[in-house]
Amino acid sequence: MYKDPNNAPTLPAYETSGQYAVWCCYCCRLHWHGAIPGHRRAHCTVPGSPYTTTGYVLDRAGPLTPALRKQYRDRRPERCRACGHQVSRLASERCMRCGKVLPAKRPGRVEVTA
Numbered sequence: 001m002y003k004d005p006n007n008a009p010t011l012p013a014y015e016t017s018g019q020y021a022v023w024c025c026y027c028c029r030l031h032w033h034g035a036i037p038g039h040r041r042a043h044c045t046v047p048g049s050p051y052t053t054t055g056y057v058l059d060r061a062g063p064l065t066p067a068l069r070k071q072y073r074d075r076r077p078e079r080c081r082a083c084g085h086q087v088s089r090l091a092s093e094r095c096m097r098c099g100k101v102l103p104a105k106r107p108g109r110v111e112v113t114a
């Protein structure tokens with residue numbers, strides 16, 4: 001049930017093997033749907049995700065390429081160090097459950113400067 005379907009955002013949907021992959025910035029992962037454009041119910045696992053009240057509209061954006069897959073894989077969700085809740089850094093700088101500010105990301109291995 002959508003409380004507010006009129007405010008559903010339109011998201012790019014990437015097609016692969018008869019399915020649409022939609023990046024959810026609240027879950028920090030791809031949601032999978034059958035490859036039919038239109039309004040969908042979000043499969044969000046993050047409490048308080050706005051998509052669970054609005055759903056979203058799938059807009060066909062082309063094939064899910066290996067480059068896109070890698071790009072999305074690099075945005076994996078993180079765990080809050082204080083309470084263990086799964087948090088999405090892209091959606092908020094704070095844990096949605098306990099409010100703790102997320103620590104800075106570890107620097108990449110390649111960033112070695114003298």
Ligand SMILES: [Zn+2]
Binds near residue numbers: 049
């Ligand atoms: Zn989601």
Ligand SMILES: [Zn+2]
Binds near residue numbers: 098
């Ligand atoms: Zn937390």
